[in-house]
Amino acid sequence: MTPAELPPGELDGRTVVVIDVLRATSSIVEALASGARSIYPVASVEDALRLAQALGRDDVLLCGERKCLPIDGFDLGNSPREFTPEKVSSKTLVMSTTNGTAAVSTAAAADRVLIASFLNIGAVAEELARSDQPPIILCAGRERQFALEDAVCAGELVRRLLEDGAHDWVLNDGALAARELTRRFGVDAEMFAITAAGQLIVDAGLGEDLAFCARHDRHSVVPVLRDRHLMLAPAA
């Protein structure tokens, strides 16, 4: 339910799926589907500026948010609607968000790190179903706390992973709970609107992002972490 729950000693050989559906992993999926070459998730604004300098500032788009809003001097915010092919095609992105990029860093010790949101949930489920080993689904949460929208997305991923009956994976308490939360709260923008993260986004004047992030299976891409950056998995 939160990055602090990831068992550090148990990541060897494992696949971790990171979910920060409002909005970092939705933006990552949208950006890569729109043709961005790769995305470097970084923790701080300073790290982002330093890395952009090292990579060549003119070749990089700086993006991210603090308190939902774009960062001064950055090229893009953290609204997935911004990551259009016109803006990001063939570009390298350096991204700093409050919760999502920290979750990716926490997961980086795993063998494989995938990025999921509703926008690509079917593609991620298909990719995970190819393995005999159950994935670890990591919700980014919000400021180290449980975030309902991430749990609901995780629960939908659990449902899709198990629906064909091909795997007899045992669900831990978090997965059992997430699946029920998905049944109860549904997987649409109305669910987002009752969450703390959703309310902050609406208050920031970015309410249209909720409907965008609630779109299911808009893309069939699976972002993966390679070294320190995210890019699309080669087609299977």
Add this chain to the structure above:
Amino acid sequence: MTPAELPPGELDGRTVVVIDVLRATSSIVEALASGARSIYPVASVEDALRLAQALGRDDVLLCGERKCLPIDGFDLGNSPREFTPEKVSSKTLVMSTTNGTAAVSTAAAADRVLIASFLNIGAVAEELARSDQPPIILCAGRERQFALEDAVCAGELVRRLLEDGAHDWVLNDGALAARELTRRFGVDAEMFAITAAGQLIVDAGLGEDLAFCARHDRHSVVPVLRDRHLMLAPAA
């Protein structure tokens, strides 16, 4: 949902309710209701032995568990069924458990720390309802991870706190989710049996603890933390 989510800067003036329903907070409630004078929660076996020595080993009952089972050289385990008046009346207890005592330590920076389980959930709800300020409900979880039984107990506490309509407290995402999990999973020993903690307790041959911990409102006591030990709140 887990101790790591407790916001350290926001505990001033707040009441934190700690829940580790399988089994530390159930045992704490049972022990104090059975007449134990006070309970010192400690992190490690070494801390427990050192404190027992300092308090006078003969005046203290050492209790707790590792991997569900009693600790070598300790007087009692962590099964609430053990904490009978015959065994604990007027005694001082030093208790070390895997998750519950760590959660109490994390909460200790708050103004007030209360202990809840199903055994005393009504009394805790009544006590909390006297305040105008919403409590923080802290689930101990299991090995730093989400534990379904704690969330379900938290959700039942939320339901009872709001049912009389006297408070218009805003629920955070965790409280919204917990309330729904309680509706979905129910609040009986069958719910416990599907959780990871419940299964470990059954596997350890202590399955009767599940039915015991599921008893609602068996006691009308509210354990509180005073300095470093837990005791009963004076009647209001």
